[in-house]
Amino acid sequence: MKKMPKKTSKVTPEVVKEHGLSEQEYEIICDRLGRKPNITELGIFSVMWSEHCSYKSSRRHLKKMLTTGKRVIQGPGENAGVIDIDDGDAIIFKMESHNHPSYIEPYQGAATGVGGIMRDVFTMGARPIANLNALRFGDPSHPKTKTLLAGVVHGIGGYGNCVGVPTVGGETNFHRGYNDNILVNAMCVGLAKADKVFYSAAKGVGNPIFYVGSNTGRDGIHGATMASAEFDDDSEEKRPTVQVGDPFTEKLLIEACMELMATDAIIAIQDMGAAGLTSSSIEMADKGGVGVKLLLDKVPQRETGMTPYEMMLSESQERMLMVLKPGKEQIAIDIFNKWDLDVAEIGITTDTGHLVLHHKGKTVCDIPIAPLGDDAPNLDRPYSAPKNLDILENGSMHDPLTRGTDYNTVVTTLITSPDIASKRWIWEQYDRSVMGDTIDNSSSGGDAAIVRIHGTNKAVAITTDCTPRYVAADAFEGGKQAVAETWRNLSCTGAEPIAITDCLNFGNPERKDVMGQFVRAIEGINAACRALKYPVVSGNVSLYNETNGQAIPPTPCIGGVGLIKDLNRFSTIKGARAGDHLVLLGKTDGWLGSSLYAHLVLGHDRVDAPVYAPPPVDLTAEKAGGEYVRRLVRDRRVQAAHDLSDGGLALAAIEMAFASGFGFTLKHACDLPLYAWLFGEDQGRYLLAVDDNSLNPIISTARTLNIPAQKVGVIGGDRLVATGAFDLSLQDTHMQYENWLPAYMDA
Amino acid sequence: MKAIIHIGLKPGVLDPQGRTIARSLSHMGFGSVTNARQGKTIELELDTQDAGQARIDVEKMCKQLLANVVIEDYQIEIIDEKAEEIPENTT
């Protein structure tokens, strides 16, 4: 948090600095204006040129990403990405972070995060049909972790449940690296008609600008902006740093917007997110190539005595800005009145190319819009080269037995570790079945959630993934892996992976090592996207996640979306039956470096432990493997499918057993040491449960495709068995898996 | 000893519940209602004789659990059933 500046409305060098603008940036502003900016104008430049709005540290790197593809209707640049899912249907989705607010006030921070991402989606004409959340908390033993977790989960549920959008999946990790910087990333997926997508370009001059939704208070006007002495005496204490979410109003806003969108009244629409009225009006004008005049007295206000500065920078929630076709005003007014929402005509589009603000009979701002975008800083921050990592060789010192433990204990340790143990305590607080189309969700413990397209026989599969353990060791491989894991999770359901969204959470980009992680993670993501023809259509960057110089583990979270064309042909983790064979697809080398086993059993998570290379992702093999699994699912050849991730073959088999209620017996039949075979995390692998008839055809076809495939065991009984390694009760182990989080939360 | 803690949203913090209540009352014909805010009270029974100590303790409880000081203000009332109420409010 920035220090609170002295009260003054004069634009002094200190005030400029407190607004986060460099001297050079300030000079550009003066140059473009031909004069000095007033405080309102300075505030506007400051938020538009902030990291959050201008992407100044990341822009040049994000540019490298693959953003087009045969199903992409709209890539990055709008509120959310849009993909074509046939029959005139489109899916609109995005993921966004709300990390800092959630740390300050977990309930409201997380709730408004969910609210914000839903607005990004329905502002484009899509009804939200699914939410997901990717969460990272500190070490469970850290005194704050439990409260933060409880508050965040309560907030996500509190908002999503009320709005009536199912929260169908997500992921949750714990690590001391997040002790003071938790990550709350929310993803929303919406459904629209491909020819009824709404954009934010305010094309045309003389069109009325409407403000709708909730009224404006002094919410979230940040530290640097306390610089105006125009505030009345008590306005300081009336300026809450945390926004309170109002899911009820959001729900009304969705319904009202959907109703208005069904008419042809709207030219452009944009939600008011970060930097509220400022960024929404400027982005709409900039994209439409017009100017904008706003009459600030008409802005619906919750507080008295609000200044132009406050109104323009307020981050009050549940608000939208739109440009209507002249003559259609009354249609909008009637609809918003019906839903009991504030609605006001607050301005008009102009041909001046300027943002002009009027307040109390005076012009309080007059700035050209183009420079706000064109001249926005675009930094080329220096970054350091990656460290060379050693590969962890297998050897008897890694064998549980030579380490004085045994396989049963190892499995129990992994299954009850915070990252792996059941997250039921979390997802049971989310309404997962409202809207009536949730086919698979968190409760199966499966790979991707499956949500039917209402009234059809097709569905979308959705997943979020990132393994920070890998990214921290090697950001390039880790970035690749996160994309590949979503690809695998979607493939397991039989869905064709279509596109991803990303939420790139990193530390301070002014530090060379962090910037290096960031750049390489993007390169890794990009490599995977290109090889898999799996573009990025939306995303979000969250930098400066650090405390006292200590950055979070780099966490580029990926949200993947795929299409299941025929609901008679899909698969989940649940369907294994006694007597099925377990087939392992993909190459197994027993890679232990940076694995869960290495971290939890070999002690590689210690601060002073050496870092070993994470498992590399072979993108050619990845592609072939995913395509093959999808083909098998569509040919109804598999009973259940699951990818191998944390904890390798052993944990994949156990998760499948939990989901089906049947035990298994794994038989070790290769040259690898048993522990490496069971716990190695080689990438691009799948575990399939298949019946007698399918076993041989699956293996022989795989051979012709050069995909390694072997039978590794059978399903059945009530024990979890790996011959020569572990033998555990299914029921007891499942109970331990279920109990860790509730026991932790109740302690 | 008894403590009554009044917790309310800080001025300026959006109170969606209050707003909805105000609107509903006025829809129901109570036109005189111009605004509503909703807060909560927590009443604690304390097994102690020392009102001064009680206040110190309750103050701690508020900071640590009962109030969310980021968005809420609180006021403490200590009621000594034997003596009278002890005024002096803290925020």
Next chain:
Amino acid sequence: MKAIIHIGLKPGVLDPQGRTIARSLSHMGFGSVTNARQGKTIELELDTQDAGQARIDVEKMCKQLLANVVIEDYQIEIIDEKAEEIPENTT
């Protein structure tokens, strides 16, 4: 005119929130807490000059909406900013 309405659960109605608060406080080391009950307050701003009428109106609002008399009791406080507070509580 201002009205403050205190709404609490009737005696005998189990209060899960109160119970959880009491338990958490005692887990946190505040051993003196023997019981907790949670209630709510609704603060209304009323555009009227007549305190007597205000009380009648607010009484109606409570019966018709603000309190659920199956499980809740309420008390009304009318505060006339110009005059002093007008005592007399109703349940």
Next chain:
Amino acid sequence: MQSAVIVFPASNCDRDAATALAKITGRKPLMVWHQETSLPPVDFVVIPGGFSYGDYLRSGAIAARSPILKDIIKKAETGLPVAGFCNGFQILTEAGLLPGALMRNKGLRFICRPQRLKIVNKDTMFTRAYKDTNEITIPIAHFDGNYFADRETLNKLRSSGRIVFKYLDNPNGSVNDIAGICNKAGNVLGMMPHPERAVDPLTGGTDGICLFKSVLEAIR
């Protein structure tokens, strides 16, 4: 059978209820806005789940005072079948059509899960089609499902067979494990579980179908 689904601001199971009714009764229900003052002529009314008015103040409280409720109360008293699911149950108790109140779940957490229920009374117009099942699984999704009524009311409910559903493993602290009750005349049902979410084998099972079929049979 012509049915109606009432729509309040922030109802969110209205579409689900309508989909279920259309599927089982073969006829699209009418969607009735809460501001209407009278019901169209219908045979069955569903008050759907959701968070009417954000559940602000108390869940169901504000919705129970909307204009349409007056007419629903009037017609329910003359025998019109009315069912409230989840928030609908809360609205019916707040409106006084059903006794008792729904308080915050004992665990102070929202719970969403498939819930096993025991059908306590199979002799109602909402349960008669559950011929040879006594146990069903229906999803729950609520924060305020903890049913409370005083002893006298409970005795009355029990002795007159008005407890329709009970939880098999009480998720929320409801007194006597009560999951659903009906009024004295038997034409108004309130229950916390969502039968409209259990009408499709792909999404929530099919144990809710017979509830709607029961009403269909009863009014024939």
